[in-house]
Every structure is written in structure tokens, then in C-alpha cells.
Amino acid sequence: MYIGEKVRLREYRKEDIPLRLSFINDPELQKYLVADTPYPMTLREEEKWFESISALGDTYKFAIETLGDKKFIGGCSINDVDWKNSVATVGIFIGDKDYWGNGYGTDAMKTLVSFIFSQMNINKIRLTCYSFNGRAIKSYEKCGFKIEGVLRQEMFKDGRYHDKIAMGILREEFLEGKY
Numbered sequence: 001m002y003i004g005e006k007v008r009l010r011e012y013r014k015e016d017i018p019l020r021l022s023f024i025n026d027p028e029l030q031k032y033l034v035a036d037t038p039y040p041m042t043l044r045e046e047e048k049w050f051e052s053i054s055a056l057g058d059t060y061k062f063a064i065e066t067l068g069d070k071k072f073i074g075g076c077s078i079n080d081v082d083w084k085n086s087v088a089t090v091g092i093f094i095g096d097k098d099y100w101g102n103g104y105g106t107d108a109m110k111t112l113v114s115f116i117f118s119q120m121n122i123n124k125i126r127l128t129c130y131s132f133n134g135r136a137i138k139s140y141e142k143c144g145f146k147i148e149g150v151l152r153q154e155m156f157k158d159g160r161y162h163d164k165i166a167m168g169i170l171r172e173e174f175l176e177g178k179y
């Protein structure tokens with residue numbers, strides 16, 4: 001259930017910390033991930049983040065590893081679960097830029113979506129991304145997400161305001177394979 005066609009979703013390991021820190025602190029990645037003022041994370045903060053990972057609670061974090069050479073290339077997560085309304089919020093990053101645009105992110109997100117709908121009693125998965133992130137929007141559409149709305153000028157970056165795009169996929173769409 002955690003295995004796609006190109007990647008597997010596995011637990012984070014202590015040895016992932018240095019590489020994950022370099023991914024997270026890459027300004028090009030921060031452009032797509034960080035809504036706050038971009039600022040480098042310290043090793044100590046990264047270690048604390050790692051120690052905070054727990055199976056308890058409603059966040060689930062997975063490392064993304066290639067199937068072939070078992071390379072740690074990024075991460076994806078369920079960041080929040082609204083059990084009352086049955087909605088999970090997810091996020092993803094491929095940190096190793098050599099792997100961008102080669103289907104790894106789409107495969108990881110498909111695996112995460114499949115995990116959620118098959119293992120959790122969830123009706124809808126949602127996410128947001130920035131309007132200038134065409135690659136992410138396309139990738140999410142390939143996973144079955146639909147654009148549900150545009151949150152106008154919700155983010156200030158590089159001297160101007162940008163829109164946020166809200167996307168979602170319903171359980172019935174996933175089960176019927178309507179995408």
C-alpha cells in the first residue's frame with residue numbers, strides 16, 4: 001500500500017536529516033514551499049522536527065524513496081485531519097531537483113492518496129499550492145485533484161502578491177477512477 005511504480009513511502013530515518021536539511025534550505029524549493037519569510041532552518045531545528053515525528057496524532061510524514069536505487073529524494077505528509085468533516089490536508093516535495101519532472105512526485109502523491117482512501121475513513125483530500133507552480137498543479141491534476149478555487153493574492157513573495165490555488169479530490173472520484 002505504500003509502494004508506487006517509481007517510489008515507496010517509508011518512515012523518516014535519522015540518517016535522512018542532513019539531506020532533508022539541504023533540501024529544505026534550498027532557495028528554489030523554499031520558493032514553492034514557504035509562505036512565511038524564507039529563512040534557513042538550523043540542524044538543531046531539523047533534529048527537533050525529526051524527534052517530533054510520532055504515530056500519535058493526526059499528522060503522518062513519509063520519506064519518499066526511489067524503488068530502484070533506494071534514494072531518499074523528498075517527503076510527503078498528511079498535515080491535518082478534520083475527522084468531523086472527513087477531510088485530510090496533504091503536502092509534498094521532491095527535494096532532489098534531478099528528479100523533478102520525471103514522474104516521481106506524481107507517483108508519490110498517487111501512493112499517498114491511495115494510502116489515505118484505503119486505510120483512513122476520509123472523504124476528501126485537499127491541498128493548496130501557489131499559482132506560479134505550474135508543475136505542481138499539473139502533477140496534482142494527474143493524481144485526480146481538481147482546482148476548486150483561487151485564493152487571490154494570499155501570498156507575498158519576490159516583491160509581489162500571488163494567488164493560492166485550492167485543489168481537492170473526493171473519495172468517490174478516486175474509487176471511480178474518474179481522472
Ligand SMILES: CC(C)(COP(=O)(O)OP(=O)(O)OC[C@H]1O[C@@H](n2cnc3c(N)ncnc32)[C@H](O)[C@@H]1OP(=O)(O)O)[C@@H](O)C(=O)NCCC(=O)NCCS
Nearest residue numbers: 032093094100101102103104105106129134135136138139
Ligand atoms: C511539485 C512536485 C512534487 C511534482 O513532482 P514531479 O516529479 O516534479 O512532477 P511530475 O514529473 O510527476 O509531473 C509534472 C508534470 O508537470 C508538467 N510541467 C512541468 N512544468 C510545468 C509548468 N511550468 N506548467 C505546467 N506543467 C508543467 C510536466 O510536463 C509533467 O507533466 P507530464 O508528465 O504530463 O509531462 C515536484 O516538482 C516538487 O517537489 N517541486 C518542488 C516543491 C514543490 O513545488 N512542492 C509542491 C508544493 S504545493
